[in-house]
Amino acid sequence: MPSEFDLIARHFTRASPGARLGVGDDAALLAPSPGMEIAISTDMLLAGRHFLPDADAEGLGYKTLAVNLSDLAAMGARPRWALLAVALPEADEDWLAAFSHGFFALAGEHGVELVGGDTTRGPLTLCVSILGEVAPGQALTRAGARPGDAVWVSGELGGAALGLAHLRGESRLAEAEAAACVERLEQPTPRIALGQALLGIASAAIDVSDGLLADLGHILERSGVGAELRFDRLPAHPALLTRLPDPLARRCLLAGGDDYELCFTAPSERADDVLAAGRAAGVPVTRIGRIVAGPGLVLRGADGAPITFEARGYDHFAAG
Ligand code: ADP
Ligand code: MG
Numbered sequence: 001m002p003s004e005f006d007l008i009a010r011h012f013t014r015a016s017p018g019a020r021l022g023v024g025d026d027a028a029l030l031a032p033s034p035g036m037e038i039a040i041s042t043d044m045l046l047a048g049r050h051f052l053p054d055a056d057a058e059g060l061g062y063k064t065l066a067v068n069l070s071d072l073a074a075m076g077a078r079p080r081w082a083l084l085a086v087a088l089p090e091a092d093e094d095w096l097a098a099f100s101h102g103f104f105a106l107a108g109e110h111g112v113e114l115v116g117g118d119t120t121r122g123p124l125t126l127c128v129s130i131l132g133e134v135a136p137g138q139a140l141t142r143a144g145a146r147p148g149d150a151v152w153v154s155g156e157l158g159g160a161a162l163g164l165a166h167l168r169g170e171s172r173l174a175e176a177e178a179a180a181c182v183e184r185l186e187q188p189t190p191r192i193a194l195g196q197a198l199l200g201i202a203s204a205a206i207d208v209s210d211g212l213l214a215d216l217g218h219i220l221e222r223s224g225v226g227a228e229l230r231f232d233r234l235p236a237h238p239a240l241l242t243r244l245p246d247p248l249a250r251r252c253l254l255a256g257g258d259d260y261e262l263c264f265t266a267p268s269e270r271a272d273d274v275l276a277a278g279r280a281a282g283v284p285v286t287r288i289g290r291i292v293a294g295p296g297l298v299l300r301g302a303d304g305a306p307i308t309f310e311a312r313g314y315d316h317f318a319a320g
Helices: 004-011 057-075 093-109 159-167 175-186 192-197 212-223 247-255 268-281
Strands: 037-046 078-088 113-121 125-134 150-154 204-208 226-230 261-266 285-292 296-300
Touching: 004 093, 004 113, 037 057, 057 078, 057 093, 057 125, 057 175, 057 192, 057 204, 078 093, 078 192, 093 113, 150 268, 159 175, 159 247, 192 268, 204 212, 212 226, 212 247, 212 261, 212 296, 261 268, 268 285
Parallel strands: 078 113, 226 296
Antiparallel strands: 037 125, 078 125, 150 261, 150 285, 204 261, 226 285
């Protein structure tokens, strides 16, 4: 039976030249680039709640880091370091090797170094803390949206939620569509380059983890504004396009979680800069509405008539 220390040494210890001291001591030592602010965030994934208990280990390693990177993307921060706390029912070396392979593959893409963590026995739980850098006062927050700003979203929405519906047997998809949607669910792309490209352009930003309406709602609340969205302009995942009259498809588009796109606002005269940021980052960005002074969120159809929609995003406590 390998010891906890064998497991850490074999699966979670890599060179970390960007840290003064990495894995192996009581704490890591980090020196941020001169003059930069640290953005730090943590996210937990529990088997049975955030992923299916039999989820592929390598995919899980990727996704555990991806959801954390997405939070840094939403702040416009450059990722630098991560900490990883793992509770495992047993010391399954094959599982750990696959998990760390997925984790380090994505970490490598973004120059993230794993500098510490904790490893313990228990129900499968994964918790990553991530640290990044951003120029002082430049970070994108949820609080900066102003009336007249345009509302934008990156990429396509609803694919991940449709993938989950497919895995649960709630939706019947063609094989290629199913594969594309499940990939959106299991391998989300954190919009790191876009977040940084939007610094100095966007007025507020959030990553879409709980659904567009819920996450934009957080911007509205923190900014003390309202919004009007155009349903017909929402960039639906291609697998949703032909299904949109269907309530499940609409729920995926408006309230489906796990897409990890960025929803952000920017002064309307910065539209060209936003489009250029999207091109530079290699991800499409779509203008979906505008910020208004009044509170609340109004969704309108192409004819301008309001569309009522009940379901909001996922709330761990409300949903039980
Ligand atoms: P302590 O007893 O001081 O908490 P641990 O024995 O838990 O230390 O961990 C030993 C070293 O290994 C520490 O540097 C810790 O940060 C690191 N570590 C433990 N688990 C992980 C992990 N899953 N990923 C990365 N580093 C880890
Ligand atoms: Mg410990």
